[in-house]
Ligand SMILES: [Zn+2]
């Protein structure tokens with residue numbers, strides 16, 4: 505848990521035998537208009553909320569939660585978090601928003617085997633991931649979040665509704681599970697995934713000027729070298745068919 509810059513905080517995922525996604529808090533504190541990006545694994549709501557408070561953030565200032573996508577390791581503790589901050593809106597890409605609103609949790613679990621494992625391990629009831637989404641994003645929006653500009657990029661492939669958030673002023677990219685540090689990328693075999701789209705999304709991200717790479721898992725990169733995402737895309741493109 506740390507402040508990466510004046511207006512971006514990082515809360516590291518606390519992986520169990522299933523990963524727990526990182527959470528980012530973005531927005532200038534003085535605006536009292538802060539955004540959480542992603543939530544995390546089932547059971548990690550208290551850890552995430554306590555970490556937020558330890559950063560000196562008043563949870564009443566959190567006005568929205570934006571999901572990079574709705575996999576179990578990102579959305580699992582969303583209800584735990586929203587029960588403490590019920591005023592926070594939920595924003596995510598339209599494709600996965602419509603699934604959540606209709607109670608279609610195939611993207612959440614990704615595959616049947618994983619659903620069976622999670623529901624027995626955590627005792628999760630059916631319909632646990634039905635949510636009302638306040639704003640359905642398409643990609644292409646420029647959001648004003650707590651005094652910062654964040655561009656929404658629809659970057660499908662890891663999941664159908666994966667989005668990235670890019671802040672040009674700090675050259676910061678919140679990439680979800682599309683691209684990680686160490687030339688790694690997210691898996692592309694789950695429900696709604698598409699290797700070819702994943703490749704195209706990587707090459708799109710490669711066009712951005714990124715200094716700060718903030719992925720959903722593993723280490724963050726605070727001094728990304730030019731061409732890093734392009735090189736990652738090239739290393740993977742023959743597998744992304
Ligand atoms: Zn994912």
Ligand SMILES: [Zn+2]
Pocket residue numbers: 523525575577578681720721
């Ligand atoms: Zn993930």
